[in-house]
Amino acid sequence: MKYTVVIVEDHILLSQALSGLVNGFSKFKVLYICKNGKELLTRFKDAKNIPDVVLMDINMPIMNGIETTEALKKEYPKVKVLALSVEEDEHTILKMLRAGAKGYLLKDTEKSILENALVQVQETGFYHTENVTSLLLGSLEPKKEEKKVLLKEREIEFIKHACTEKTYKEIAKDMCLSPKTVEGYRDSIFEKLNLKNRTGLVIYAIKSKLFIP
CATH class of the missing domain: 1.10.10.10 (Winged helix-like DNA-binding domain superfamily/Winged helix DNA-binding domain)
Incomplete structure (x- = not known):
């Protein structure tokens, strides 16, 4: 059995590329793709559409990633959210973590890091990467x-x-x-x-x- 993933991303080409990448990972398969949070929550009304992990963009029309993550935390707390964004400013990262995201990756991350992040989020509950930016996060592992x-x-x-x-x-x-x-x-x-x-x-x-x- 593979872990299921839903991709929420408003750029069609990018979402399709991400889908291809994730489907190539041995432990994961993509259930479907959504363009925004509102579409995702609508799909979630059918229990068959609820995945293990949501790979979430932040800047999206209608309902953005932060709003959607907050809604998932409240209504579907077992679903884990891994943020994938171009946003690397401190304020956005803080808001996404507070909203309930279990990890935060930049879109220029390597394929192997994305796969490892999905595994860690699903199997341990959290994933924090030095690649977000050492300037913003400082030391992620407590010394x-x-x-x-x-x-x-x-x-x-x-x-x-x-x-x-x-x-x-x-x-x-x-x-x-x-x-x-x-x-x-x-x-x-x-x-x-x-x-x-x-x-x-x-x-x-x-x-x-x-x-x-």
């Missing part, structure tokens, strides 16, 4: 010294707030602190955990189970 770091209660509280879409000013208000104090928490935590940015912090929080997307 030994990171695992031994003891975080204070207020630092953990800050991390949980940082995994939302709140600005640092809004976090400061919710924590009844000054913006400068919150920035101090941020800088201290980044240094403790050897992280470069907020995206890396979100991934650390997910891996450490401080935040569940």
Whole structure:
């Protein structure tokens, strides 16, 4: 039995090319292709159309990948979403991870990486790749010294707030602190955990189970 995949991509040539690639993987087969999230959710009304994994684009008309992933997380939580996008900015990656995506790949990724990502997402639940960009994600695998770091209660509280879409000013208000104090928490935590940015912090929080997307 092969794992089933549905491709959600509004560019027809690309979706057909992806379908050919995935069908060439030993453990996977493509059930069908959709042009946007709305079409996908319509197809899901028939239980036979619900796959193991959805390979999801982000920028699509009618219903984009982030909106669709949020809907799947709520209505079909067992379906795993692997994002495949040209978008590599921190804000988009954060939103997709929070929406429930189990992995994030850029469209210029190699065939072998795509296959491995599908396997890992299906069999282990998550896939994080250094190829997304080291600049954005920093270190994806917690180092030994990171695992031994003891975080204070207020630092953990800050991390949980940082995994939302709140600005640092809004976090400061919710924590009844000054913006400068919150920035101090941020800088201290980044240094403790050897992280470069907020995206890396979100991934650390997910891996450490401080935040569940």
